Amino acid sequence: MANTHTDREIVIKTDNVSIFYGAFQAVRNVFLDIPKNNVVSFIGPSGCGKSTLLRCYNRLNDLIPNAKVQGEITYRGTNLYDSKVDPVEVRRRIGMVFQQPNPFPKSIYDNVAFGLKIAGFTGNFDERVEQSLRKAALWEEVKDKLQQSGLSLSGGQQQRLCIARTIAVEPEVILMDEPCSALDPISTVQIENLIHELKDRFTIIIVTHNMQQAARVSDKTAFFNAEAGEGGSRFGYLVEYDDTRTIFGSPKEERTQEYISGRFG
Numbered sequence: 001m002a003n004t005h006t007d008r009e010i011v012i013k014t015d016n017v018s019i020f021y022g023a024f025q026a027v028r029n030v031f032l033d034i035p036k037n038n039v040v041s042f043i044g045p046s047g048c049g050k051s052t053l054l055r056c057y058n059r060l061n062d063l064i065p066n067a068k069v070q071g072e073i074t075y076r077g078t079n080l081y082d083s084k085v086d087p088v089e090v091r092r093r094i095g096m097v098f099q100q101p102n103p104f105p106k107s108i109y110d111n112v113a114f115g116l117k118i119a120g121f122t123g124n125f126d127e128r129v130e131q132s133l134r135k136a137a138l139w140e141e142v143k144d145k146l147q148q149s150g151l152s153l154s155g156g157q158q159q160r161l162c163i164a165r166t167i168a169v170e171p172e173v174i175l176m177d178e179p180c181s182a183l184d185p186i187s188t189v190q191i192e193n194l195i196h197e198l199k200d201r202f203t204i205i206i207v208t209h210n211m212q213q214a215a216r217v218s219d220k221t222a223f224f225n226a227e228a229g230e231g232g233s234r235f236g237y238l239v240e241y242d243d244t245r246t247i248f249g250s251p252k253e254e255r256t257q258e259y260i261s262g263r264f265g
């Protein structure tokens with residue numbers, strides 16, 4: 001039977017990628033393709049390199065001294081690490097939402113408009129700000145107070161504001177690094193519902209510690225683990241990557257089964 005997920009167009013290819021911090025190898029030999037309009041979860045025990053790999057997809061590791069990427073990451077056929085590629089343009093197309101909501105100390109309106117200005121947007125700002133806040137399921141709550149500080153919002157609203165800010169510049173991919181871990185359960189459900197709606201327009205990669213969340217929101221799940229290598233230091237590697245229902249229902253690897261059933265990690 002045809003697999004609808006893997007038959008989809010591939011947006012990002014991860015081809016034998018290893019990532020180092022100085023001499024320390026944090027991630028080893030990862031192969032992993034991200035299909036268009038899928039939600040892909042990265043799960044695994046602490047320190048297995050989920051965030052490290054995620055940050056490579058929009059070259060945020062460039063900002064970490066000593067970080068080095070080996071192998072090839074291609075976005076729509078272009079090597080993201082080619083010397084001709086502009087990391088600022090990469091980050092416009094591949095946006096990021098962080099664990100702690102981090103609005104700018106500016107008005108709600110300006111939080112969304114700011115990135116547009118930087119990106120050189122010359123269209124109708126009011127319209128784009130409203131659209132972005134609507135897509136982030138925040139408009140109804142803030143439409144009468146757009147000039148109030150973004151910091152006056154609740155944590156869950158701040159996170160949706162950060163999502164609005166990210167989608168305003170119309171990226172194709174959104175990276176989310178534990179986007180709900182600082183939020184209460186109701187805000188978490190709102191963000192999970194939002195992720196469902198956003199996948200019609202965006203491709204989403206989400207790092208999460210919450211396995212139920214991975215099972216609820218994602219089409220595909222990548223399970224990573226960490227193991228001691230030569231010299232005793234621990235490196236992260238991809239154990240198994242498949243449709244989420246397979247990973248949580250009938251994984252091929254024993255390590256995955258142990259992890260999802262709570263026997264380690």
Ligand SMILES: Nc1ncnc2c1ncn2[C@@H]1O[C@H](COP(=O)(O)OP(=O)(O)OP(=O)(O)O)[C@@H](O)[C@H]1O
Nearest residue numbers: 021026044045046047048049050051052053064236
């Ligand atoms: N800036 C850095 N400099 C040096 N080592 C780092 C840096 N960031 C992460 N590491 C190391 O790389 C390894 C992978 O870390 P990473 O944060 O990617 O794992 P993770 O799976 O996302 O963990 P967690 O689930 O705890 O967030 C760890 O051993 C970590 O200590």
